Amino acid sequence: MKELVIISGKGGTGKTSLSGAFAALAENHVICDADVDAADLHLLLKPTIRQRVDFLGGGQAIVRKEACSGCGRCLELCQFDAISDTFDVDPISCEGCGVCYSLCPEKAIDFPAQKCGEWFSSDTRFGPMVHARLGIAEENSGKLVSLIRREARKLAEHNRREMIITDGPPGIGCPVIASISGATAVVIIVEPSVSGLHDMLRVAELITHFTIPGLVCINKWDLNPDVTATIEKESQARGLRVVGSIPFDPIVTRAMVAGRTMVEHDEKSSFVKNIKEIWQTIMASDALMNRPENVILPVLNR
């Protein structure tokens, strides 16, 4: 089983548009949208939901006022300033550590598990897809990412599919770490700007930290050919193969507005031909093909 994860560091560089294109070009695969915080891949792939499951995160403290003696022990214990002088718990600040619940001398604090979101197992025109929706302002995004990646793997094994294509979240924090740990390889989508380069270098450091092989794809390369050249040089210096460069083209937005992947939108164009070549390069890369089967399960994290 191979799992290819598409990440970028910086947001808005084209992860989801390209994940959609790769999902359309790949064969015998399962699709996973691991950007659970702001998932967009479903807007291109229009999944038919087959199964919908609640995602329960950690507990959240609630003070039962009638049992509370007002001793203030919980206020003293809480490291997250989540409890007010009137013993109301701010659900947004509550970290879910349960220390107040465990140590309240009056046992006046409840700690019910919270529904933090939902995940879905779906069908698309390009194969099965696992995706999720984290509740607004909820925590546990790393846990939800780990969960849907496990579900995608199960689905792939069950359906004898050989590959998982995972659309990752931006950044380098918990949901990103949960998206890439144990993956076969990642593709970093980068745009040629000083910020795009800066963020790519941080995400490159992250995959080195977790010893995951990486490939680089430069999007909108012609917006700044000088920075594109720097990206190529820096990638090479880090042993990251550049699998291709994509010019700026309004076709990407037009396809998105039409609810299609870019490769379905204008199949005969040279733009789409380039994307297909990039996909073939990825599929033939050492990073993806010559890596021993990886059996490490995603680290549970949040």
Added chain:
Amino acid sequence: MIISVASGKGGTGKTTVSTNLAASLDMPLKLLDCDVEEPNAHLFLKPDLSEPEPVFTFVPQIDKERCSGCGACVDICRFNALTLIAGKVLIFPELCHSCKGCLEVCPEQAVAEGHRQLGTTAAGRRGTIIFRHGCLRVGEAMSPPLINLLRKGVEPDELVIIDAPPGTSCPAIASMKNSDFVLLVTEPTPFGLHDLKLAHEAVKLLGIPCGLVINRADIGDGEVKRYAHDESLPILLEIPFARRIAEIYSRGQMLVDEDPQWRQVFITLFSDITEMVSAPKVSQ
């Protein structure tokens, strides 16, 4: 007054708006880059940054001499950061949320304060702007503690502009909460609209007044404007798509430096925000 610049989707132009807004106002203000996973504002603002200072958070340290292997610390930890193997406590510092429950419950006083580096912070100035950012350590999963630290020490009468991270989960919320105004930045595409709705929900949940900036306003479709109209979300600024703007951005330059007429645009944006914040609240 605290103004947070936020968006659901990444790459819509938060940093462009927050840095250009800050640089247009000829008054003392703080600009906090709370996108600690991928801080970019300094690349545009180019302040004289100080040496980065390391920032740490609590993780437990076990005194093996004192530890009786009772497992009380393991029981209270809800993040699986401690486990008991053959009567000995093993710590996974990366999973610790620094709740200090273990420190509290240990009957042998065998838990001591250790630390894990979250990242660094650095500060600098550019003209009247005091700039500060955080930079998450590569490999560190939790950004909210570093964001909370950046946000500490803000006085109520100061003008503060916050460049928030994308999304609607804990890092974005930690950056936006207790703001007086949230400026949502989006692009008029299906992805932009979908993520704008999520960000708008989050801002409504926090009960903060907000307005919208539409970046690359002439690409995509008219659905974002329709949504803004239906939701009575005021559109405070539209930035057109122009290859020249994209190129200025790609070089790490600011609109207001390259083209002084933008300065007035951001001054107007600021006065619109000030007006909305000081307007008497309409009772719901």
